Amino acid sequence: MNGGSRRRPTSFDVAERAGVSQPTVSRALSGSPAIAEATRRKVIEAAEALGYFVDERAARLRRGSTGTLAVVVICREGDSASSINPFAYALLGSVCVAASERGFETLVSFQAREADFFGHYQEQGRADGLVVIGTTTNAAAWEHFRGLESEGRKVAYWGSPFDELDWVRSDNRAAGKLAVEHLLAAGYRRPCFLGALNTPQVQFTERYEGYAEAMRAAGLEPCLAPTVNAPTREEEGRRAARRLIERGEGIDAVFAACDAMALGAIEAFAAADIAVPQQVGVMGFDDLVAGRFSRPPLTTIAPDPAEAGAALVEAVLDEGEAARRRVPVSLIVRGSTAR
Amino acid sequence: MNGGSRRRPTSFDVAERAGVSQPTVSRALSGSPAIAEATRRKVIEAAEALGYFVDERAARLRRGSTGTLAVVVICREGDSASSINPFAYALLGSVCVAASERGFETLVSFQAREADFFGHYQEQGRADGLVVIGTTTNAAAWEHFRGLESEGRKVAYWGSPFDELDWVRSDNRAAGKLAVEHLLAAGYRRPCFLGALNTPQVQFTERYEGYAEAMRAAGLEPCLAPTVNAPTREEEGRRAARRLIERGEGIDAVFAACDAMALGAIEAFAAADIAVPQQVGVMGFDDLVAGRFSRPPLTTIAPDPAEAGAALVEAVLDEGEAARRRVPVSLIVRGSTAR
DNA sequence: AATTTTTCTGCTAACGTTCACAATCCGCGC
DNA sequence: GCGCGGATTGTGAACGTTAGCAGAAAAATT
Numbered sequence: 080m081n082g083g084s085r086r087r088p089t090s091f092d093v094a095e096r097a098g099v100s101q102p103t104v105s106r107a108l109s110g111s112p113a114i115a116e117a118t119r120r121k122v123i124e125a126a127e128a129l130g131y132f133v134d135e136r137a138a139r140l141r142r143g144s145t146g147t148l149a150v151v152v153i154c155r156e157g158d159s160a161s162s163i164n165p166f167a168y169a170l171l172g173s174v175c176v177a178a179s180e181r182g183f184e185t186l187v188s189f190q191a192r193e194a195d196f197f198g199h200y201q202e203q204g205r206a207d208g209l210v211v212i213g214t215t216t217n218a219a220a221w222e223h224f225r226g227l228e229s230e231g232r233k234v235a236y237w238g239s240p241f242d243e244l245d246w247v248r249s250d251n252r253a254a255g256k257l258a259v260e261h262l263l264a265a266g267y268r269r270p271c272f273l274g275a276l277n278t279p280q281v282q283f284t285e286r287y288e289g290y291a292e293a294m295r296a297a298g299l300e301p302c303l304a305p306t307v308n309a310p311t312r313e314e315e316g317r318r319a320a321r322r323l324i325e326r327g328e329g330i331d332a333v334f335a336a337c338d339a340m341a342l343g344a345i346e347a348f349a350a351a352d353i354a355v356p357q358q359v360g361v362m363g364f365d366d367l368v369a370g371r372f373s374r375p376p377l378t379t380i381a382p383d384p385a386e387a388g389a390a391l392v393e394a395v396l397d398e399g400e401a402a403r404r405r406v407p408v409s410l411i412v413r414g415s416t417a418r
Numbered sequence: 419m420n421g422g423s424r425r426r427p428t429s430f431d432v433a434e435r436a437g438v439s440q441p442t443v444s445r446a447l448s449g450s451p452a453i454a455e456a457t458r459r460k461v462i463e464a465a466e467a468l469g470y471f472v473d474e475r476a477a478r479l480r481r482g483s484t485g486t487l488a489v490v491v492i493c494r495e496g497d498s499a500s501s502i503n504p505f506a507y508a509l510l511g512s513v514c515v516a517a518s519e520r521g522f523e524t525l526v527s528f529q530a531r532e533a534d535f536f537g538h539y540q541e542q543g544r545a546d547g548l549v550v551i552g553t554t555t556n557a558a559a560w561e562h563f564r565g566l567e568s569e570g571r572k573v574a575y576w577g578s579p580f581d582e583l584d585w586v587r588s589d590n591r592a593a594g595k596l597a598v599e600h601l602l603a604a605g606y607r608r609p610c611f612l613g614a615l616n617t618p619q620v621q622f623t624e625r626y627e628g629y630a631e632a633m634r635a636a637g638l639e640p641c642l643a644p645t646v647n648a649p650t651r652e653e654e655g656r657r658a659a660r661r662l663i664e665r666g667e668g669i670d671a672v673f674a675a676c677d678a679m680a681l682g683a684i685e686a687f688a689a690a691d692i693a694v695p696q697q698v699g700v701m702g703f704d705d706l707v708a709g710r711f712s713r714p715p716l717t718t719i720a721p722d723p724a725e726a727g728a729a730l731v732e733a734v735l736d737e738g739e740a741a742r743r744r745v746p747v748s749l750i751v752r753g754s755t756a757r
Numbered sequence: 758a759a760t761t762t763t764t765c766t767g768c769t770a771a772c773g774t775t776c777a778c779a780a781t782c783c784g785c786g787c
Numbered sequence: 788g789c790g791c792g793g794a795t796t797g798t799g800a801a802c803g804t805t806a807g808c809a810g811a812a813a814a815a816t817t
Binding site: 134136137139140145152165168169171172175176179184185186187188189313342349367368369370371372373374 | 478523526681710
Binding site for chain 3: 438439440441442445452453454457476478479480481482
């Protein structure tokens with residue numbers, strides 16, 4: 080109809096059409112209770128006729144809020160975007176969805192260096208809260224986040240190594256327990272944990288704890304195949320498995336702290352002509368797509384990105400107690416533990 | 419220092435401290451040429467001392483811009499965030515990075531139904547442009563995007579099936595050519611294309627075209643192993659490979675339109691006791707992480723998410739000619755084609 | 758030395774909302 | 788018949804910035 084490049088309608092336009100004052104439009108549309116039902120209907124009708132929508136920039140400026148959630152995905156410097164753990168992406172996705180369901184926009188940034196995102200977030204203060212995905216080992220991070228929180232901003236951390244912060248994690252102890260129970264039920268007798276403890280990756284430690292507890296509950300001695308630093312997680316798994324083979328301790332199953340390590344371990348066993356799953360059962364944690372395609376397909380414990388994202392958003396937006404939530408995990412049985 | 423919950427400093431505070439008027443602060447910081455260097459220095463100094471940063475909400479409100487790029491990732495309804503193609507996530511990441519390098523924020527949303535994101539974007543008009551990731555078959559999309567563009571908003575599409583829109587794609591023809599050249603150089607004689615043509619997935623068709631051209635250039639007849647709809651791409655690959663085996667046409671290599679299909683094909687060959695890569699070479703396109711872990715590891719053509727993201731942002735933000743860009747791809751040789 | 762030009766800066770008014778407060782209207786009890 | 792509380796609505800200001808215009812100072816020109 081209106082052929083020209085029409086300007087966006089404002090609340091004044093709506094007010095005029097509805098025959099009320101401009102602030103009344105604002106009240107009517109924001110659901111204020113101090114508005115007569117008839118007026119509200121009139122206003123809504125006029126707004127729809129004009130295709131009016133609140134200009135969030137202005138609303139937030141006036142309100143003093145931002146309506147925005149900052150999400151920072153930490154990646155190692157030089158990492159290409161594609162080398163980020165697929166789970167982090169899935170988590171990012173569900174954080175965006177959960178935020179949008181609560182009317183928040185998501186300001187996503189991928190930051191290699193922590194200094195960058197400190198700057199990005201702190202200095203510009205454009206968000207009402209911050210979700211951090213990825214583990215940082217930087218101790219200064221702790222200080223920084225405390226600082227943000229004392230300014231009234233909330234920060235929620237996926238898998239924080241700092242217990243003072245609000246974090247959300249997978250229920251890693253339950254994962255360890257699930258793994259042991261599954262391996263024993265599948266007929267394995269000496270499942271061994273493959274991974275490093277006492278690293279910033281608390282999740283690994285927690286998985287070990289769950290594993291160890293379940294082992295003791297079954298009357299078995301926990302066993303640890305420690306990994307050491309290597310360029311990639313697969314390589315760490317490969318090396319740890321190789322060492323395990325050399326020592327030959329009668330291990331008949333491996334629960335790796337993450338799928339990438341598990342896949343590396345499978346490769347090492349294959350190279351040593353040890354049959355998986357017949358001679359050694361292998362399982363991991365993460366439910367990487369890669370596990371579906373490995374030979375044999377990898378049994379794994381799957382985290383729940385949807386639930387985790389929702390919990391993170393909740394932790395940031397909802398006032399109240401420190402939110403330390405554990406998200407349930409589930410067992411996915413595939414060929415690598417089918418004795 | 420200032421123990422209490424200090425308010426964010428405004429340009430007035432800076433003006434006062436620097437002994438100039440408030441608009442001068444704005445000019446000095448935004449790099450206006452009509453400002454004496456000495457004044458600018460004074461202002462910058464005061465701003466730094468106070469930790470001042472422009473409130474983008476207000477700036478944009480006044481300026482009439484949004485400083486925001488909307489990014490929509492299309493996913494099938496009911497899809498969990500984790501079932502989205504990993505490449506889409508990598509692309510999302512690099513779009514965010516590229517936008518941020520140009521001073522734009524990214525408003526990310528994951529939308530199952532197209533209607534949702536039409537609404538989300540159009541009605542609220544909160545972004546200066548839109549990047550759409552994912553292929554939609556909805557014809558109404560075309561209309562909609564044309565509409566947005568006529569309103570002065572730019573839209574760039576990753577892999578659009580509609581040629582009228584600004585799109586960015588991998589150089590799929592080059593990919594087909596690379597694949598054929600590699601397979602022939604590796605000693606295979608009858609490489610066959612595995613995938614469906616005439617679908618909304620133009621990228622598949624383009625890969626076939628490149629393949630066919632290179633085949634003819636080498637004096638060979640192109641050959642097509644058509645796939646049909648199946649719940650997953652792997653399954654499509656599996657079925658197509660099975661049909662290929664049954665017909666036994668003397669094919670000795672397969673170039674699948676995507677890695678997922680290639681992985682499915684490898685499974686089918688393994689199930690039929692056909693050795694990959696000895697009897698049949700298999701390669702794909704996408705460089706999925708899963709391909710690194712498959713048995714044998716998958717040779718593939720890798721798209722370049724970083725480059726693609728930058729190109730998409732450029733297409734949206736830079737005025738001028740319709741931007742139809744092809745992003746170079748690269749060959750990654752692994753075990754599945756090592757005769 | 759007077760005038761013009763240039764360079765810089767200040768004043769004022771937006772941008773489109775929401776909030777605090779005052780004003781109006783209604784019915785009702787006295 | 789008058790005043791009074793509750794329910795609605797209007798008025799005015801504010802959020803923090805940028806842009807247009809005009810004025811003042813400095814530099815260049817006559």
